[in-house]
Amino acid sequence: MSYFVAASLTVAYTRFDGGVAFIWGATAILLADLVVRPRSEWPLPLAMCFVAGGAATACFGLGIVASLPFAVVNVAEAALGALLLRRFVSHCCHFESLPEIIAFFAIVGLAVPSLLGGAAGLIVHVITSGPILSNWLHFATGHALGAVTFTPLLMLARGGDVAGWTRKARPADGMEAVILALLVGSATLIVFSQTWLPLLFLPFLPMMVAVFRLGRLGAAASIVILTVLAIAATLDGTGPIGLIAGDDGLKAQFLQFYLTVAVLTILPAAAELRRRKQLFNSLQEASALSRLILDRTGDIIMRLDVDGTIRYVSPSLLAIAGYRPEDMLGQLPHTMIHEEDVPEVVRVHRLALAAPNDTFIVEYRARRGDGSLGWFETHTRATIDEQGTPTGVVSILREITRRKELENALTKDSLTDPLTSLANRRAFDLALDRQIAFTDKEQRAGCLAMFDLDHFKSVNDRFGHVSGDAVLRAFSNLLQSTLRTSDLVARYGGEEFVAILDGATVEQAELVCERVRANFAAAACRAEDGRVIRATVSVGIASITPGTTADQLLRIADQALYDAKANGRNRLVLAA
Known part of the structure; x- marks a missing residue:
């Protein structure tokens, strides 16, 4: 019924030259229905509108002869428009973005009316001998205006937007909508109720207010109010359109141009406003989530400028490091970092700025608020602007003091002999490699001494392994107390040190090692049963010279030790 009424009114009142109607709104009714309806259900509304359109043309238009072809063209226009919208516009019922609105205008306001306008012009020419081109133009402009004007509101209503807004709206929202509708209507009536002052721009102001307050629904409703009142007034002979010199057809065309401008101004503004609101809401949600995460995280989040100035630091700084976040803003983090670690932290900061796509990690010592030192690990990544230029860095700081202590303890355990607490063979090998490297580079002299307890197996056999371990510990204590703190003492394996x-020169090494040998021979240990244990040690000494490898040096010292044992033990031999 609505399709028949719309078609009848436009055909009856806007056929100014005996051809097609200059204004046509019936297509919008069918188009909005087909877009949201499954294609399997299209036959019924298409058939009903075919009959209604044909009846309107027969009763108020070109007669029964033209009713059938025009019914086909009008129904085909709606069907083709719906097919194209469903194919190329993903959210054609909601007008959520500017690209969707542009696609909508291109399809129902340009392509489809222009295509079928040729068929309409040809039909008029065959029946009445009227001009094809002018009827083509009138059909295209009239149908395009009706489609772009009325379809958005009908689509929003069919898509559930109107019903959804009605359910959610508060009484105050409903009152505001009524007031805005009255404002748009009043401004339109003021403009189109007189002919002496052409204030065609006046309705745009309340229409934009409706857009800002009600969004897409406000835009669509405002366009419909403006269109209905403007067309009614113009057909009644009132309004500034009457000032145009020309026939009614020319005035109708100008009115269509004016209404098209209104649609092209208001509806895109509504889509852009919706997009900005969605973006703003997303930013607010992201900001709230980020703030919640930052406030509750166990790490410290910090944002720094390119020069390292702190611009933001999370509240967790107070609990973790003992500093108030507000006190650190505008400062460099150098004041907290141990002076020896500052260069490495600065280096990593610069690396992050130079490679914005990478994340860099650095470990360093920093002072807490109470002055104590702790270990921290920082993951740093650069922030960039739209041109890809680094604007600073974001760093996630985590205290790793306990992890460092555990690592150090594990490292110490891996390099320490558990019985004597001396360095073990692994630690000794590393130290010897470093010593040789220093000697090669700096020509710094030094010596390697190898000690082997004489007849130690007999000590274990006679007094037991517990007593043997006591002898080993006694010798290790003697070594540590006799040698300097700069010397490295290690248990090489079994009873060998x-x-x-x-x-040290060879002479100095001989002197100190002879003291160790003599003191150990004079000392006495006691077994578990109180018996006295006496033991001796043999010593081999080799000089650390440039160009000598660790294996070569160990073989030389071991050969000197072998010579000491072969010559009666409890003696010291210098390598040849």
Whole structure:
């Protein structure tokens, strides 16, 4: 019924030259229905509108002869428009973005009316001998205006937007909508109720207010109000359109141009406003989520400028490091970082700025608010602007003091002999490699001494392994107390010990190692049963010279030790 009424009114009142109607709104009714309806259900509304359109043309238009072809063209226009909208516009019922609105205008306001306008012009020419081109133009402009004017509101209503807004709206929202509708209507009536002052722009102001307050629904409703009142007034002979010199057809065309401008101004503004609101809401949600995460995270989040100035630091800084976040803003983090670690932290900061796509990690010591030192690990990544230029960095700081202590303890355990607490063979090998490297580079002298307890197996056999362990510990204590703190003492394995005498000459090494040998021979240990244990040690000494490898040096010292044992034990031999 609505399709028949719309078609009848436009055909009856806007056929100014005996051809097609200059204004046509019936297509919008069918188009909005087909877009949201499954294609399997299209036959019924298409058939009903075919009959209604044909009846309107027969009763108020070109007669029964033209009713059938025009019914086909009008129904085909709606069907083709719906097919194209469903194919190329993903949210054609909601007008959520500017690209969707542009596609909508291109399809129902340009392509489809222009295509079928040729058929309409040809039909008029065949029946009445009227001009094809002018009827083509009138059909295209009239149908395009009706489609772009009325379809948006009908689509929003069919898509559930109107019903959804009605359910959610508060009484105050409903009152505001009524007031805005009255404002748009009043401004339109003021403009189109007189002919002496052409204030065609006046309705745009309340229409834009409706857009800002009600969004897409406000835009669509405002366009419909403006269109209905403007067409009614113009057909009644009132309004500024009457000032145009020309026939009614020319005035109708100008009115269509004016209404098209209104649609092209208001509806895109509504879509852009919706997009900005969605973006603003997303930013607010993201900001709230980020703030919640930052406030509750166990890490410290920090944002720094390119020069390292702190611009933001999360509240967790107070609990973790003992500093108030507000006190650190505008400062450099150098004041907290141990001075020895500052260069490495600065280096990593610069690396992050130079490679914005990568994340860099650095470990360093920093002072807490109470002055104590702790270990921290920072993951740093650069922030960039739209041109890809670094604007600073974002860093996630985590205290790793306990992890460092555990690592150090594990490292120490891996390099320490558990019985004597001396360095073990692995630690000694590393130290010897470093000592040789220093000697090669700096020509710094030093000696390697190897100690082997004489007849130690008999000590274990006679007094037991517990007593044997006591003898080993006694000898290790004697070594540590006799040698310098700069010397490295290690248990090489079993009853064998080694020492790196840093910077010592052969004579100095012989003197100190002879003291160790003599003191150990004179000392006495007691077994578990109280018996006295006496033991001796043999010593081999080799000089650390440039160009000598670790394996070569160990073989030389071991050969000297072998010579000491072969010559009666409890003696010291210098390598040849």
